[in-house]
Amino acid sequence: MIQVAIDGPSGAGKSSISREAARRLGFIYVDTGAMYRAAAVFIMQRRIDPDDAEKIGAVLPMMDIELRYEDGEQKVYLCGENVSRVIRTREVTRCAPIVSAQPKLRQCLSQMQQEMAQHHNIIMDGRDIGTVVLPNADVKIFLTASPEVRAQRRYKELLEKGMEADYDSVLADIRERDYYDENKPISPLRPAADSVLIDTSELDFEHSVQLVVDTIQNGIKY
Ligand code: DC
DSSP states (O other), X not given: OOEEEEEOOTTSSHXXXXXXXXXXXXXXXXXXXXXXXXXXXXXXXXXXXXXOHHHHHHHGGGOOEEEEEETTEEEEEETTEEOTTXXXXXXXXXXXHHHTTOHHHHHHXXXXXXXXXXXXXXXXXXXXXXXXXXXXXXXXXXXXXXXXXXXXXXXXXXXXXXXXXXXXXXXXXXXXXXXXXXXXXXSOOOOOTTXXXXXXXXXXXXXXXXXXXXXXXXXXXX
């Protein structure tokens, strides 16, 4: 099976680029951020403090997260319930980084991700895929863009959705998330030593996808 690991900071376009690259290559796409978000929903539903390692450890055996592919789209199920929408809410976005700092939870999700990678040709995106989850991946990509460009894209996206937005606070939010991701004690965000760095600051979506697809095709040893 071919394993492609794509890591990078939030807002670099990892998910949309990875999804489209996987579609073009006929690979399965696995969004591990969605799994951490579903884990956050699981903890929130049980009203457990996301910092409470002991309580989280105790309920982990009951946590059933499944990624299903319906009409070519990835849907996230938590204990049989479709949570694909709720995982994108602001509350879950706030809780996910705290929950994702729990070592036992990371271990549990990493194992699930490793199993998924045994059965399909996959592109898996996240923060620690090339460094921790799939250290022997065939191709590792670190996908990034400057904080200003990521903030600009996010700001535009919010305006297009008709939401109120302020560029400076979007940028501050991105910087804060970067700091958190890069400095978390367990699995901090960093490029794997053998990863290919792709900076999309100057690239549009189509060029980014093409570069990722080319990098994967060049890196695969058939
Ligand atoms: O990529 P995202 O914003 O959907 O990720 C949600 C959260 O999960 C974010 O706080 C980073 C975290 N995450 C992680 O710790 N490890 C991963 N492999 C993927 C995401």
